[in-house]
Amino acid sequence: MKKTFLKLILFALAIFIIGTFYVGLKKTEIYDTKNLIGTNLDNFTLNSLNEDLEINQELIKENQYNLINFWASWCGPCRAEHKYLMNLNRNAKNLKLIGINFKDDKKNANKFLSKFGDPYHYSAADSEGKVSINFGVYGIPESILVDNNLKIIKKFIGPLNQDEYKDIINLTK
């Protein structure tokens, strides 16, 4: 009786361990911060990139939709997504683009914008990158679509692509 019980427990333990490994190894989820969708932005304060202006949550409340885009002149993928940002500026009527220049040199940032075009309605600078943590950013480029209630509607991790561009156009109609 005792032996059978012991065998049963060992068998259950083996099944549990194999099951745990099986489920764990089959999981192919890539980490992201999309759990922030539906939550509200925290209050933040940033200085404008070029003007003597404070950029904070109050500015976001003024616009029906806002796309907060984290970028830098030293970031290669930021160049790849730049055309989509320019198109959004032209075609998304209810959307304001807020560019947050991440850990960059102001001179280089402005050079980048003069060379490729400035898609942003507002440009802010996060020179130490600390404010990006409030937005759950862990790499750039990253874009966050926010409504005027500060609610995060969608997060775009990595450079924007054609599908995501269309998605933003549809979401902000």
Add this chain to the structure above:
Amino acid sequence: MKKIILIIFFLTFSHLKSDEVTKLHIEIYKNLRCLVCQGQSIADSNSEFAQTVKLVVKDKINEGKSKKEIYEFLISKYGEWIVYQPRFNRGNFLLWFLPYLILIFGAIIIYALIKKRKNNKAN
């Protein structure tokens, strides 16, 4: 003389305080996962993300935030994945208790075997 004693006193205690803060910093950095690295903690990494998190942690400590508050803030932004030592909850209770259960189970088996051997010898 009094001045010298005061200076020594100040230097000694300011040094102790800075050591204490450094230990706390390192303890927190070691428990935070660098999300863009391969198996590195914030303490081990020099990536942009790790450097930024270090700055934020420093600021939070200077603001007087506790270790728990700092972890909670980062968990609210990056999820439970950012900490190496997850909080105890319904989803991970087995992770916390299983090693102890296995230890107790192993001890019971060893005890039973020893007892059995003794009984066999006595017979």
